[in-house]
Amino acid sequence: MGIDAEFQVPVIEFRTGSPDLERGTEGWHQNCKRVREACEMYGCFQVVYEKISRRVREETFALLKDLVEEVPLERKQMNANPKPYHSYFGPCSQDSLYEGFGIEDASNYDSVKSFAHIMWPDGHPYFCETVNTIVKQMEELNNIIWLMIIDSYGLGEKWETVMMNSKTLLRMMKYMSPSSGEYRRGLHAHTDKPVSTIICEDQIPGLEIEGKDGQWIKLSSSSTSFVFLVGDPLMVWSNGRMKAVKHRVMMNGDKDRYSIAAFTIPVEGTIIKIPEELIDEQHPRLFKDFDFMDFLLFSFSEQVKLIDSADQIYTFASLSPLFSDQNHAHIDN
Numbered sequence: 001m002g003i004d005a006e007f008q009v010p011v012i013e014f015r016t017g018s019p020d021l022e023r024g025t026e027g028w029h030q031n032c033k034r035v036r037e038a039c040e041m042y043g044c045f046q047v048v049y050e051k052i053s054r055r056v057r058e059e060t061f062a063l064l065k066d067l068v069e070e071v072p073l074e075r076k077q078m079n080a081n082p083k084p085y086h087s088y089f090g091p092c093s094q095d096s097l098y099e100g101f102g103i104e105d106a107s108n109y110d111s112v113k114s115f116a117h118i119m120w121p122d123g124h125p126y127f128c129e130t131v132n133t134i135v136k137q138m139e140e141l142n143n144i145i146w147l148m149i150i151d152s153y154g155l156g157e158k159w160e161t162v163m164m165n166s167k168t169l170l171r172m173m174k175y176m177s178p179s180s181g182e183y184r185r186g187l188h189a190h191t192d193k194p195v196s197t198i199i200c201e202d203q204i205p206g207l208e209i210e211g212k213d214g215q216w217i218k219l220s221s222s223s224t225s226f227v228f229l230v231g232d233p234l235m236v237w238s239n240g241r242m243k244a245v246k247h248r249v250m251m252n253g254d255k256d257r258y259s260i261a262a263f264t265i266p267v268e269g270t271i272i273k274i275p276e277e278l279i280d281e282q283h284p285r286l287f288k289d290f291d292f293m294d295f296l297l298f299s300f301s302e303q304v305k306l307i308d309s310a311d312q313i314y315t316f317a318s319l320s321p322l323f324s325d326q327n328h329a330h331i332d333n
């Protein structure tokens, strides 16, 4: 399927200190509308957010490069967690360009500290401070977006608490550059299993999202922008209004790509449930309620490997198999 480099996903600017970020203002409501439209039409958008400084981004990526280059593999492999997608993955074959680390609940300083103590004997306090700072800021950005989503559907306070009860899983990634001239897969096409994701990349592009007709759209971000992606549980929560966008990472050129992603993971026992306000005659309930962790475990289980990533949520929670088959049958590449 082709690449459409011309096509752009929406770019929404959250200006620091402007009234647009004060809940209830005219500017806030305009942003709510933009965020909702982007999530419903594209399942993602780029957000310009200067409150997270270039400096903290640069420092984080410099530290990530040190981590990748300096720490021996045996230590990296000690970044283990029984929860799916929370651990270290090294290049598992010569074919693989991907290497990634996971820190659960990374806005909590102690979590970053335990990670750093495994990687470096002295616990690298500068790593802890920098990484914890950027995660807290990314979490704040995620919370603003979440409040905008709630307000865009006219929902009440109850939903704010549910969201604020989530934790942030940080993944830090390196994608090796392929041999010269090649255009190769760094990460397979998938939809995200956490509620939502904010991605921050370091200058080298590579992230692509699937557009309406199956064409791939390359995203290019700047040093002040981030990508927000709707995950499967958020799509369910919105009763299918929002789109969980399929995305992948493709590499070419001779530079490695580094990125970090803040994933929203609800606390243990959270039930993903469609708000009553989003169910009516025109919008009948499309999904059953489910425990978030059951879905995460399901989507990483052996039995699911043959199901396309975007279809897994329908297999797991759709109330109408027909809806799933007709709208989401496609073959992964």
Ligand SMILES: O=C(O)CCC(=O)C(=O)O
Pocket: 171, 173, 187, 192, 199, 201, 207, 247, 249, 259, 260, 261
């Ligand atoms: O590295 C990226 O830009 C994307 C990572 C991603 O999609 C994921 O880890 O789910």
Ligand SMILES: [Fe+2]
Pocket: 190, 191, 192, 197, 247
């Ligand atoms: Fe992803």
